[in-house]
Amino acid sequence: MSETALIEIGIGETRALVLDGEIVVEAHVERDDGGLRAGDLWAARLAKILVPGVRGIVLAGDAEALLEPLPPGLTEGALVRVEVVREAIPEAGRLRLAKVAARAGAIRGPGRISHGPDLVARLHARRLPVTETSGYGADRLEEAGWSETLEAATTGHKAFSHGLLTISPTPAMTVIDIDGAAALEVLALSAADAAAAAIRCFDITGSIGIDFPTVADKGVRTRIGELLDAALPKPFERTAVNGFGFVQIVRPRQRASLVELLRATPVASAALALLRAGERAVGAGDRVVTAAPPVIDWLTARADLTEELERRCGARVRLQADAALATAAGHVATIPR
Structure with a gap:
């Protein structure tokens, strides 16, 4: 089945999913923070x-x-x-x-x-059929699995048919651990496809270590390597799967993975998600954004973003701090004047 892309140019960030039918195969977030972009x-x-x-x-x-x-x-x-x-x-x-x-x-x-190519340009350059969505009407990203995909990237937990991947970024490498109750050979072989899919979905690059279950059979370890070779986005280099089940993969690195971005910027991620929710809020009246104090402070320091929300929704935006809320527990309400 041919792949397609959904793009949403939001307030403060651009979001995209690449779909193979109804399956999310890639998720991307590009922040409009003025930082240096690959290719600049x-x-x-x-x-x-x-x-x-x-x-x-x-x-x-x-x-x-x-x-x-x-x-x-x-x-x-x-x-x-x-x-x-x-x-x-x-x-x-x-x-x-x-x-x-x-x-x-x-x-x-x-x-x-x-300027180097932005996310939209990079997806168009791949000649994918691209649909650009907006903050109005049907939420195409959400319908395709946006929240579930971001939750997996944020927690680092990605379930697959026989177990669970745990993805942990470190300064040295991104480590993928594998757990499950199936027989070791079955678990390891199914995890090879799942790990490769996660690497692509979250754009994990640089040095990557996958800790497969220890499998004594060298033929099975060779088969794990073959599955990785077939499924991983190219180019890459890898070691053989050693007797302890560990394999190291190196992919060219141009930017942070989605896992790294969301893990390292929880306040910004929460604030930008609220701007997205505010743009999609319905009804006439002020948009009242209520969130934890650090999230409100982040938005207050970036008045241009709330001004853009006011422009897009045609309503005044009010920020309200609530110390009882967790970082990601903010919400948006429409309050008639």
């Missing part, structure tokens, strides 16, 4: 040399990025033409800097030279 070209300024001839920090607009390797003869304060090859990666307690590489070409002054 910049005339950046070298702010600091970290290791001479090896790496340094550049300023691309207001954002810092890691330049590696350093072009010969480049000195601190000089301009250099760079391409963003990996976006910043949110991690617990810190943000791993975006990574850039020097590119040949003219420089007329500091600043952005060109």
Whole structure:
């Protein structure tokens, strides 16, 4: 069955699902936070040399990025033409800097030279049939399984026919653990397809470790590898499945996975979900957004987002903090004036 894409250009973020029939095979969220995007070209300024001839920090607009390797003869304060090859990666307690590489070409002054492709452009470039949805009418994303997919990415728990995947991002790699009550060989073989599907669905890239059940039969371990080879998005490299059931996969990395993004930004994720709910709220009257204080503080600091919600729904937006609410437990009500 041919794949199709649903795209929703929301307030503060763009959301998308890729579907194979009625099955969600990919889920994407791209934030409109002004950060460096993979494929951007910049005339950046070298702010600091970290290791001479090896790496340094550049300023691309207001954002810092890691330049590696350093072009010969480049000195601190000089301009250099760079391409963003990996976006910043949110991690617990810190943000791993975006990574850039020097590119040949003219420089007329500091600043952005060109934009890298956004989520919409990347999906169109794959020549998928694309449907762009809006905040009005039927909620096509929700009907296709948006909330369930985000819940799985947020918790890291993804059920499959014979068990459960637990997906855990770490600074070194994303680890996928497998649990289930089936016979070890059955569990391991069914988990191979499930893990590959999760890697694609949540756009997990970089270094990935899958901890399969220990299977003594080398032929079964070989079959696990063959299933991964057939199902994983290319390109990738992997090790053999060792005697303890562990396999390491490396996929090219340009941005954070959906799991990493949602895990590292719970307040922003909750706030943006409320803006989506506010856009879809029905009835005449003010939109009252009630949420935990950190969520309200996040929205208050970004007045442009609530102003956009007012523009889209044609109503005034009021923010109301409730310390009794959990981060993700906010809600939107329509209150007649």
